[in-house]
Amino acid sequence: MDNPMPREPDIFVPLMAWIEERLDDHLTLELIAQRAGFSAYHFSRMFTARMGRSVMAHVRGRRLVRSARRLCSEPDVKLIDLALDCGFESQEAFTRAFKRLFGASPGRFRTGFSPTPIEGQFPMNSPSSTPTAVARLPELTRLEAFRVAGPSRRFDDATKSDIPQLWSALVGALPLKGQTPSWATYGVVWSVDQEAGSFMYMAGVGVKTDGDLPKGFEVKEIPAATYVVFRITLNGSALHPQVKSAMAIIWGELIPASGLRVVDSPDFEMYDGHFAPDQPGAVIDFYVPVEA
Known part of the structure; x- marks a missing residue:
C-alpha cells in the first residue's frame, strides 16, 4: 500500500x-x-x-x-x-x-x-487556480449573415452544466449534410431571459443549406452584425471552469469598460477545427454583437 x-x-x-x-x-x-x-x-x-x-x-x-x-x-x-x-x-x-x-x-x-475535441469533459487535470487569460481584440469585426446547425436547448443556472451533452450529440453526428468546408464549431447563445436567468444555447457547425439534419437538430440564422471579439487563452486545465471564469470577466469587466453598446442578436463562442481543450495555449474567440 x-x-x-x-x-x-x-x-x-x-x-x-x-x-x-x-x-x-x-x-x-x-x-x-x-x-x-x-x-x-x-x-x-x-x-x-x-x-x-x-x-x-x-x-x-x-x-x-x-x-x-x-x-x-x-x-x-x-x-x-x-x-x-x-x-x-x-x-x-x-x-x-x-x-x-x-x-x-x-x-x-x-x-x-x-x-x-471533447476530452475536456473529463480532463485528467483539475481546475486551475491561475486566472483565465482574456483579451479584447483591438478591431471590431464585421460578419455577414450565416447559418449554424446543431442541437439546442434552453438552460439556466441549474442545468447549464449539461451543455457538454449538446457537444457530444453534435460531434457524434458530424459531418452534417450541407456543412461548410470549415470545421469550425460554434456555441451560440440567444433569447436570454434576464429575470429567469435562462438562455437558448446551440452547439453547431456552419451549414450552407437546410438539408436533412439528425433528429433533434435545427438551423439557427445568425444575422449580419458587427462584433467585438474577446480571445480566451486556455491553460490546459479543465475547460468549463475556465470558460465560466472568462465569461464573468467579459460580461462583468471588459464589456462595461469598452463603452460599446451590445445589441439584441446572438453571441457565440467559435472554436477552430484544430481546437484541443487540454493543450495550454488553445484559444476560444467569443463574438459579442455591438453597435458599429
Missing part, C-alpha cells in the same frame, strides 16, 4: 496524476481518499466541489477517454476487453456509457474519429 502523500498547497495536481497511472487497478473511493490523506466522506465532498463530478465518475470518465484512444490506435482491440478494462460487466453497458460521453458509438471511433 502506498503511503499517504504529504499535505501540499494543492493536493489535486499529484493526485490526478496518481489516478491516471493506476486506471488499470481496482480503484475505490476509499483507496483514493486514503492516498489523499482524508476520510472518504470529507474527500468525496471536496473532490466533487473541485472537479464538478464524483470521484468514481472521474475514474470511469478517464477510463472511457483512454478506451476511445485505444479504438483509434488499436483497430483490432475487442470491445469486451475494453469494457472489462473500464470496469463494466458487459459490452452493452460499456457501449451505452461510451455513447453518452462521446455522442458516438465505439464503432465510429474505429474509423478514426478523434476523442481530443
Whole structure:
C-alpha cells in the first residue's frame, strides 16, 4: 500500500496524476481518499466541489477517454476487453456509457474519429487556480449573415452544466449534410431571459443549406452584425471552469469598460477545427454583437 502523500498547497495536481497511472487497478473511493490523506466522506465532498463530478465518475470518465484512444490506435482491440478494462460487466453497458460521453458509438471511433475535441469533459487535470487569460481584440469585426446547425436547448443556472451533452450529440453526428468546408464549431447563445436567468444555447457547425439534419437538430440564422471579439487563452486545465471564469470577466469587466453598446442578436463562442481543450495555449474567440 502506498503511503499517504504529504499535505501540499494543492493536493489535486499529484493526485490526478496518481489516478491516471493506476486506471488499470481496482480503484475505490476509499483507496483514493486514503492516498489523499482524508476520510472518504470529507474527500468525496471536496473532490466533487473541485472537479464538478464524483470521484468514481472521474475514474470511469478517464477510463472511457483512454478506451476511445485505444479504438483509434488499436483497430483490432475487442470491445469486451475494453469494457472489462473500464470496469463494466458487459459490452452493452460499456457501449451505452461510451455513447453518452462521446455522442458516438465505439464503432465510429474505429474509423478514426478523434476523442481530443471533447476530452475536456473529463480532463485528467483539475481546475486551475491561475486566472483565465482574456483579451479584447483591438478591431471590431464585421460578419455577414450565416447559418449554424446543431442541437439546442434552453438552460439556466441549474442545468447549464449539461451543455457538454449538446457537444457530444453534435460531434457524434458530424459531418452534417450541407456543412461548410470549415470545421469550425460554434456555441451560440440567444433569447436570454434576464429575470429567469435562462438562455437558448446551440452547439453547431456552419451549414450552407437546410438539408436533412439528425433528429433533434435545427438551423439557427445568425444575422449580419458587427462584433467585438474577446480571445480566451486556455491553460490546459479543465475547460468549463475556465470558460465560466472568462465569461464573468467579459460580461462583468471588459464589456462595461469598452463603452460599446451590445445589441439584441446572438453571441457565440467559435472554436477552430484544430481546437484541443487540454493543450495550454488553445484559444476560444467569443463574438459579442455591438453597435458599429
